[in-house]
Amino acid sequence: MKAVIFHDVGDVRVETVKDPVIQEPADAIVRITTAAICGSDLHLYHGTIPGMMPGAIIGHEYVGVVEEVGPQVQSFKRGDRVVGAFHVACGKCRTCRRGHYNQCRFGGVLGYGVAFGNLDGTQAEFARIPYADYTLRRVPDGLSDEQALFTGDILTTAYGAVVNSGLKPGENVAVIGCGPVGIMAVQSAFALGASRVFAVDLVKERTELAAQLGAIPVPSKRWMRKQKSANGPTVKGRTL
Numbered sequence: 280m281k282a283v284i285f286h287d288v289g290d291v292r293v294e295t296v297k298d299p300v301i302q303e304p305a306d307a308i309v310r311i312t313t314a315a316i317c318g319s320d321l322h323l324y325h326g327t328i329p330g331m332m333p334g335a336i337i338g339h340e341y342v343g344v345v346e347e348v349g350p351q352v353q354s355f356k357r358g359d360r361v362v363g364a365f366h367v368a369c370g371k372c373r374t375c376r377r378g379h380y381n382q383c384r385f386g387g388v389l390g391y392g393v394a395f396g397n398l399d400g401t402q403a404e405f406a407r408i409p410y411a412d413y414t415l416r417r418v419p420d421g422l423s424d425e426q427a428l429f430t431g432d433i434l435t436t437a438y439g440a441v442v443n444s445g446l447k448p449g450e451n452v453a454v455i456g457c458g459p460v461g462i463m464a465v466q467s468a469f470a471l472g473a474s475r476v477f478a479v480d481l482v483k484e485r486t487e488l489a490a491q492l493g494a495i496p497v498p499s500k501r502w503m504r505k506q507k508s509a510n511g512p513t514v515k516g517r518t519l
């Protein structure tokens with residue numbers, strides 16, 4: 280199969296490698312139909328997260344179709360269309376039973392190096408997904424790959440952050456940084472009952488998008504116009 284292979288910092292290549300196989304009874308093999316490049320993949324590319332070994336497959340945001348399941352997998356069968364979490368967890372250990380899947384000592388992050396379980400990633404034609412019953416979810420008919428893809432990491436990261444903030448309905452929220460996760464945090468905050476959401480970012484297009492979703496952009500358009508006419512382009516080379 281073809282896959283995106285990490286060779287070194289700043290050096291990833293599409294290469295032909297062996298197809299993955301079932302290694303554990305709870306594994307599934309998924310034929311990947313859509314994969315995303317996450318901001319976290321760029322940490323690997325730029326070398327800010329150590330532990331990626333040459334030859335490893337990167338990527339952890341994916342939608343696909345189940346190709347094969349191990350004998351312990353109960354919830355999925357060949358042909359099921361699925362989206363998966365970027366993080367895999369056994370679902371049975373003490374921390375998993377408490378809902379702290381990210382602390383599962385048997386788990387890890389797909390395509391994120393030896394410090395995160397040494398699991399191959401999903402920017403590939405096929406991927407081995409450990410603990411498939413816990414890691415995968417079926418994609419409802421009518422949802423496109425691109426829509427479902429967000430639930431594997433970006434939307435759920437944002438939603439989890441808003442839940443963990445303790446937001447109560449009617450409260451006001453500030454989302455600082457309106458990249459993909461921030462934009463989904465804006466939507467999650469509204470979904471969880473926020474009264475007003477302030478979307479803070481120095482990139483105008485991001486706050487404009489947040490404003491289309493009902494947020495109050497910060498800085499405001501007026502402030503940005505004033506800055507532009509007073510100072511010209513300034514902040515880190517970006518035109519305000």
Ligand SMILES: [Zn+2]
Pocket residue numbers: 317318319339340365432433
């Ligand atoms: Zn991600």
Ligand SMILES: [Zn+2]
Pocket residue numbers: 368369370371372373374375383384385386
């Ligand atoms: Zn566990």
